Amino acid sequence: MEMTKPVASFDPHVIERPLSTVDVVIFSVIDERLHVLLVLRPETMDEPFKGMRALPGGFVDVQKDLDLESCARRKLQEKTGVKSPYLEQVGSWGGIKRDPRGWSATHVYFSLIPAPESPSDGTPNSDVKWFPIANQRVGTKLAFDHAKLLEAAIQRLRNKVEYTSLPAYLLPEEFTLTDLQHMYEVVLERPIEKSAFRTRVFAANLVEPIDKVRAGANRPAQLYRLTQPKAIVYFPRTFSPRKI
Amino acid sequence: MEMTKPVASFDPHVIERPLSTVDVVIFSVIDERLHVLLVLRPETMDEPFKGMRALPGGFVDVQKDLDLESCARRKLQEKTGVKSPYLEQVGSWGGIKRDPRGWSATHVYFSLIPAPESPSDGTPNSDVKWFPIANQRVGTKLAFDHAKLLEAAIQRLRNKVEYTSLPAYLLPEEFTLTDLQHMYEVVLERPIEKSAFRTRVFAANLVEPIDKVRAGANRPAQLYRLTQPKAIVYFPRTFSPRKI
């Protein structure tokens, strides 16, 4: 009865188990635009959505993965090499119709990472590739219900950026206030008032100045780092009270 | 190989599937206190955590449940009889250690319902029972990792109550503004200033007066209902900017 898999041997009413997957929406800001990392579905015969673009992800491996988050971290590391990015769960989606192979549930995470060194990671048709996001969507058709999952992740990101310090995770450790403001503007797709932005950032004690400046053909900019790199900061108001 | 369950027959690499469950955190405000509905784990031999209290939930039924949310609604209806409550996903938790029967993932929802007619639903030792919440916890030990799940749901509720109209779903369709304010105060465990509260509620066009008042040994109170019962309203600020 159980050879390699004692799957259903514990429960008396041997119930059928849904498929369990994890998908990761990896965001980065490249060239003034929000981008998401997509992979190619394998061309193998028995794989659904052959050759289409999809979110990085796959089945939970009950041998390798201690829990869902480490499963997400594993997939993220495999695709980007980034060691400790910002990672947050968006939610889970499950149902009979989302995967032709049967009832499946996916656990969706989103991650923010600084812009990668090589803009498009080498060859344009490689396995993983950055795609720009234009009004809540990406320019390619996605496998499964991944368009819906992506949209939910974008929504979550936009909402949360209004009142948190999340965009700081889109930057390297050291950044100027203008850099930071720029991340907010790119994600929110709207300009933010400089003076109010700075007041707010300082009031929240979000950043602390370091002993460096960034030079240019102008007045050098003070460099900052996060006061508490691990803790995400919540602002008491959104950036645009009037519009909500 | 597959008798009643063609579980692993689709995937070529016959991977072991985690258990998939749904748990629902059902909140209501009873006697000025936030309560959560808990059930008794069955006393059957092969069930873990026999006779302990737990969140209502159980395995996803791939025959009955079209998707995760309808699975949650089914479990909610079974325990409360409430037809269309407020229901929102909190997140999912999965790992090797949370269920003695093996790698499992649970999808957690939380729900808000008006106070039930009978305060404790009949006999005090019945299958389902309301438990008061005192500082982020309930007074009983819970099965599995349900204490953690409950805490996350409470946290989510409290956070969201700061800037949304969620507490309206803890009331019947018709309510006074004092009723509504009271729901906020109970969930947040802190008094709210009456004048500011009213200004805010009206500014958001959250409620509309109906042609009824509630009489008492005092000036009668205007009754209201939600302007858009389906849509949850986001306030531009939290209730207590200074404290965050």
Add this chain to the structure above:
DNA sequence: GTAATAGTGTCTTTTAGACAATATTGG
């Protein structure tokens, strides 16, 4: 009348929005 709760008004404080003014570098 009194008790009790409903509802309004007034003043202060905080912080965003708008926008101007000043600061500091490279060339």
Add this chain to the structure above:
DNA sequence: CCAATATTGTCTAAAAGACACTATTAC
């Protein structure tokens, strides 16, 4: 000096906090 960007300041407006005041009913 000028161009370019960094940084600060000033004024206004919106909305919450605090608290007092008025309103309307049952008794």
